[in-house]
Amino acid sequence: MIEIRAHRDWRGLLRWLPLVLIPVLLLASTYPGQYRVPPHYWLLAMTAAVVFLAGARWPLAVSLALSALAVPMLRTDAWGVSGLAPYLGAVALVDVVARTHRWSTVAVATAGWVAAVTLGRVGLHDNSIGRASTLVEAAAYVGLPLLLGLYLRGQRDLAQNLRLRAEEEQARTRLDERAALARELHDVVAHHMASIVLRTSVAGHVVREADPRVVAVLDDVRDTAADALADIRRLLAALRDPTLGTVALVDSDAVTTEVEAALTRVRAAGFTVVTDIDTDLGGLDAISRLTLLRLVQESLTNVMKYADRDVPVRFAIIRCENGITIEVVNSRRNGVTTPPGHGIIGMRERAELAGGTLTVGTGVDGDEKWTVRALLPDTARGVGLS
Structure with a gap:
């Protein structure tokens, strides 16, 4: 990231270089007596630097404007290095070619510079091959900027492709590492935890008639191991879900903020939303936060696609004894049916991975409106779904 910013800073400074360099060129070409730069040439050159x-x-x-300014400068008898000022138009042509893949834009910029060179140089040759010399100069003055622009564009595209390939390789490596870690957790830790649960259960049955305190201790060990095993399984699901990386940026206390942002987008689309949101959503683990936010976002996206704007949308997130309930109720537009797609399938898979349930469709609780209802376990309070 530091290298990219530094590169952009240098490009920004290069934009200001003509504003400093052109006055130096003009002053270097000004001498008392015969050799001096005309005032109108100063004005044109400095205007080009500002443009x-x-x-x-x-x-x-900018390329077309500099081409237009170059015509009177080329036809002015400017002595010495001041004659380089009109060719700022060639630099602008290089910039256009290097920055775009649209050949129509390149053609327009090239035509403008060709016209500038031709109009600026025609008639200035006194020999018999004046026209041929003008054409050769135009070809050189135009061909070199075109080739340089194409070269710079190719280098930029190559660097971008290499950067994308490096990012893809890094992402693939991270996924492989996450999968390897998930396998290790499953094969080693999860296996041992399951063995602990099984053995303490057997031990509890064997010593059931012994001291109740021993039985209580064994039951506590079994429950603790079972909870740890559930957490490991939840972590395994997280490791195998590449999108979990986005949730790491969402703090536990920011869940409500993210939900409100999603609701704001729905209201901005012209919907009226009646909400009932439990403000106490803190303490959820990463999987619960990911599942809750993705279910909310997908449900509200479907609302914007298929719902009737004239009917208010009911939205609720309620934390109750059974867990966390997410409910979105809306009316479909006339003649609009929700096509079977990956959205609802993905929502159901997410809910099941989190240990919850998802109900989608019409006729829920006798209501003919379209309803999305999810029930997730409340991991912060230790409430699971039976």
């Missing part, structure tokens, strides 16, 4: 600053935002417009 060049806007090339990052409007490259094509």
